[in-house]
Amino acid sequence: MKWTIQRKFVVGYFILFTLAAFIVDQVMKDSMEANSQVMIANEVTKLQHTTREHIKQFALIHPPQADLFAEYGSTIAQELSRLHTQSVAVYDTEGLFLYEAIAMEEPLLVENQTYQVNVEGNPTSELAVAFKNQSAFTRVNVAGGNLVYFSYPLYMHDQFYGVLRFTGDYTNLFAANDKVLASFRVLIICLFVGVFLISFLLTRQIIKPLLRLTAATRKVAAGDYGVEVQVKTKDELEMLATSFNDMQQNIQRQIEMLEREKDKVVQAEKSRTSFFNNVTHELKTPLATISGYAQIIGEQDFNDPVFLQKATRKIRSESERLNRMVIELIELSKREVAPRLKKREAVQLLPLVMSISEDMALKAGQRQMTIDVTGEDIIVDGNRDEWRQVFSNLLDNAVKYGVSGTEIVVAMEKEMIRVTNDSEPVSEQIALHAFEPFIHTKGKGSSGLGLAICQQIVTRHDGIIAFDYEDGRVTVSICFPI
Template sequence: MKHSIQFKMLLAFSIVTFIGFSAFLLAAYKINEQNNSQIIHKDMIEARKTLDNYLKQYFLIKDTEMSKLSFATEATNIANVVSTQMGSQVTLYDAQGKNITSPLNKANLDNKDLSTALKGETAYTINHSEEKVMVTLSFPVKANDHVIGIMRYSKDYTEQSKYTNRFQNMIILFAVIIFMFIYITSLILSRKITNPIRKLTRSTEQLSAGDFVLHIDIDSKDEMGELAQRFKQMALRIKEQIEIIEMDRDALKEAQSQSKTFFDNVTHELKTPLTTILGYSQVLKDNGFTDRDFFEKGTSYIIKESQRLNHMVIDIIELSKATSDDISYYMEQVDLSPLIKETCDEMRMKGKKYGIRIHYEVEDNLTLVGDKDKLKEVIINLIDNAIKYGKVNSIIRVEGSHTGTMITLKVIDQGKGIPSEYITNLFEPFYRIPNIGVREKGSAGLGLAIVKSIVEKHGGTIEIDSKVNSGTEVKLSFKENPHA
């Protein structure tokens, strides 16, 4: 059987409240009972002392020695006098438990207090009969360390019992009123909580029907209001996601188009040197070696284009490796400081061909986790680009430093610079900046694409900042991982 949240909340509140008030009433009853017992106990102690004093005063006034005989002889008078003084009935018994105040009334030895007093001890019992509550106190009367009789005192506690009962009834009434108040409050509160849930449930039906523009009239400034707002946001997000999914076909077509462009570029780049090689090879085959100058020129072109083709194939393979998730890097602790210095020293010879000096400023202990060979490939590629595009008789600055918890590597040249509209395309495979001179021909435009992939595999970032006629700065950032 299905129960609503409101029903479950009301049931839970009712059960918890009922158990709480039951425990409270039980505790109140026990406390009242203990208080009554303590009051009676104190009264009986005081009554025992008072009765002893009145008994002694009686014999002093009579100037009679207290003995078994005098106690029995004066029993009726003693009972009357002491009863008057105490305001409650006093009865005397002999040492065997016989009523000597009213001889016709036999002793009721079933009363625990009387039975206990006959054994030489003081005791009292609380007796409940119909609507009355009586407490009887019995204690032995001694003379010369001998028990000469029993004195029994009775006191009516009916009024106190009624007062206690009235107090208990008031507590019960108060508990019932509070319970009803809590129940009604719970009913109102549960309805206030569940009404928004019902509205949200109806909204889910609206969502399932394909309507994502929800009008939920929940304006409370609490969690339910926040839930409603987030529910509407979720519906809008779903709508946005559906729109994105609907645009996936176009995105897929675009990806296919880019893939086709990539392969077209590869085909074009490979076709050019192959055409040259095949052309000269065919001519050399047809003409033989009769024309020595043409033979030298042809073989030179064949070798040059073969080398360019070889470099291009290697770059394509490297790009494939760099972007593939299946190729694993040999990651270890690498200190970039000596690696940067070593690479700069190796590239100086190439820079001298164009009067370009390589100057480095590198801090010590630039330590990170990475593949040493791949990181060196990155540095070589960046310095090589700076040489290709740098001005003759200029300086290439290589800087390595700590920046907070990051390692920063910069390669700065003094070349012609790159127009800002081309910078975002520099990391695309086979992309070349139009109308910009390059010192060495044969580049396939894959270097920066490979660099970007390697840097990202190391958790780093690459940024290019360039100004026309002022030079270009390439900045790499890696998270530092110093030795423990």
């Protein structure tokens, strides 16, 4: 048997409603029982008070010679039975049965009348409790109704006179409770049938669109994206059908996008391979130079002071270049692993750029170049050392690749800094990929990683860096949030 949603819902609802109905019925029954006990307790308390007052008045009118119950017990029992329509039994202070008046107008009391005995022979507990100076009542279910036995000790003027035991018919009270419970159960059954029918119809209305959606889903899984589901219920099912139709259109777009992303991944893999090859080549070049010179000067018959001096300078130069390259590779790798800034502060860029320009002035002067810083101060949130590295690299590149005897201009605007210098012709390949590692490493002692590191730092600061070449001038622009 296939457990469809409708069958699960109906069976689950049936079990849940049945349990709920049983629990509610039990709670209702217990509540009414407790309420009946409270009502009986209130009635017997009132009965105790009124009968005691009646006996006090009787004792004033008929003062006893010695024992009130022994002399007038039968009279008192008959009067109380007549007044309260209950059977009344009288016991003396020793627990001996004296007299009982039966309410003849109450058939249930007459039918269930038993011969009264002394307190030791009575099976009900309330009589024994009464001789312990406490009032108590006992409910007994009999054929045709319910009886309540109530006993209390009679004290007047701090003197114990005996115990009175009342037998009352409370059939009507419990019959009313049973009638209320029966009506409540009928109501529960009617609610169950009504809700069950409504739930059955609602589930049918829900299942039909779901079946159509299931069939459409199978078609989509098979590659058919032209199917469209029409549901006009003006509820969540219609929203689901609309979303399903939108999903089909999005799937096709996502497939096309995945194809494009696949091409990007392939291109990224090619770039990674190229980067690895370039790193290998760039590290191998200075090592080959150092190794070559070292082999020559290490020969036993070598004796050329001039060549030795040249080799020493070349080995030192290539070693420094190799050292810079390794350090920059390490910095590049560290920033890729930890792209978020750990230390932030308010950085004033104008004093920082002015300081770097002064440091670069000597190097620029060797090529008859000047550095001019214009504009107003800009304050950014970031890392001062990293911003110093950015502008040091940019000005170093401007000096290194600029035209001798020209001016380098650093223009500071509201949300942008531009570093501009005259330059020898820059190929389109280099201009388009200026921030890729090792894109331009020939000559000038460059490691080819400076602009790549600048781009990483600017990106870490939520900024944008751009490289432009036009009419013999190179401009590197940095846009960043204030």
